[in-house]
Amino acid sequence: MTWHPEAVPDAHGNTVVVTGANAGVGYFASEQLAAAGAHVVLACRSQERAEAAVSAIRRRVPGASVEATPLDVSDHASVAGAAAALLERERLDVLLLNAGIVHAPADRAVDARGNELVLSTNVLGHFQLTALALPVLERTPGARIVTLGSLATLLARFPLDDLQLDGSYTSWKAYAQSKIAAQVFGFELDRRLRAAGADIASVVVHPGYSTSGRTPGIRGVNQPSKVKRFADNLQAAWTQGKDHGAWVPVRAALDPEVRGGDFLGPRWVTKGVPARALATPTTRDRAVGERVWALLEEYSGQRFPLGR
Ligand SMILES: NC(=O)c1ccc[n+]([C@@H]2O[C@H](COP(=O)([O-])OP(=O)(O)OC[C@H]3O[C@@H](n4cnc5c(N)ncnc54)[C@H](OP(=O)(O)O)[C@@H]3O)[C@@H](O)[C@H]2O)c1
8 A cells, every 4th residue: 555645646526624724734734635636624713824824725736725614623602603514515525633732731721611621622522523514424425534643642541530631630641631532533433434334434543743843834824933943853853744744634535545444644653654553452442432432422512423
């Protein structure tokens, strides 16, 4: 299975939605998918940052078909509004669940519903969005849902009775647990889609270790300081730019050989061209998947219309 990130399949006629698309991996995935010919919808919480990203793609990809739509994944009403807008579309070929808090706050914070903010942003909003957008994915032959996991899943425990980290919060635990829950969601979603006989694949990816100081500078999108560039370049041996990190979700979106339940990451673990990768047993575990699904329904207040 070979893949050339700079020669991807043609995507004309496909509609792709990318959450958190104004910066980082989400921006570069949007740019690369637009360059492949897809119509790309950048779902972002700041109109100003979304417009900067749309302008950057139009500048860098002549003829790009792109638009922005408002979405704050930590806000229940915003997610419901974005999903309602998606349902009005004729098709949705790829839903790329990328938005995330990567540098979690030092102190525990909560969203308006009282859910821990990193869990809310990195998992609950995407769970709600996917549940509500299911009908448009169902009417698009061969649709895909791509979830961003992380290498952090290798390095942390996953206590199912403490997903909200009430009394036990640290920023590292919040990030790592949210990414474990995101991967569990992606794999459980695929099992449920198979059980329902749906023509939708759920694929999980991780972008290795991708830093902004190793990423091309783009006005309004990626403007790291000289100090950040210097510090990030000291780690060049085992890191890559977010433009290269984006190769992984782009492959998950476009490679005809990718199947539901696949897990992809950079070939050299933290960097490199996308290849199949090994997900932790916990994130693939059926019993964990079933339990987490119930917790996600409870915390998000969103019933997901897919049984086992
Ligand atoms: N970079 C890595 O090495 C790495 C490794 C493993 C996994 N990942 C995963 O890859 C994804 C992207 O990471 P990144 O490095 O590209 O991060 P990033 O550069 O910090 O970009 C994160 C994006 O998510 C958006 N976002 C954050 N909170 C949001 C909210 N409530 N609603 C809507 N959008 C929101 C941000 O928008 P604003 O500009 O509005 O904040 C931004 O566009 C994340 O899911 C992350 O966990 C990254």
